[in-house]
Amino acid sequence: MAKVGYRSIKEISGPLLFVEGIDNAGYNEMVTIETPDGQIRSGQVLDTRKGMAVVQVFGPTTGIDNKLTVVRFTGEASRISVSDDILGRIFNGLGEPIDQGPAISSSEKLEIVGSSMNPYSREEPS
Template structure:
């Protein structure tokens, strides 16, 4: 985990925070946001360019301000612990239980974004797919 916290928030617009003077932030990197009252929220880097990081705040932005809020870049993407204990459970977008059940504790973690699909690794379609639209079906 990075130990550098930034207090160089230049603007908060809706769910977005604009943080200046940031070096080495990466797309998809998770952040921890600390309010003046000690409350903590999470967010994720959506864009970086020329020392500016645009961060999406997960949760409300009420209580956040440009002068008293600090932000720490965690150096990792969003990950979720996975196990068989997840079956039948309800989770939020970050993998936190929403059903008042116990937190999932597992050594197995996977990236929430996953990896991209390589279109060249797929089998080439060979069967006709009928769409019901004659101008499209005529090209098959």
């Protein structure tokens, strides 16, 4: 099913897009960003309030036009393929392998979100 595209970027500030007219975006939701020249970039919702979503762009914001760029909300959080093939591999923050190894083939995908550990509950190194 095709996702609705929004051409309602109010502001671009560093790696952040402020997209207006959004009623149902979720925290950590992944987005695709299509620039006027057809480049596709990824991003993630950092905050939503009063019909606006704050999206962090994973990559440069050059070429993003407030009126012509299309932002699509996927309805899903970032996911990573999981299997024994990921053991010992190196990934970027999007869960993509960056170690020149083979592609990970797995039908199981898990969200790349989790709760952070309270620093006071960590064991002190010896």
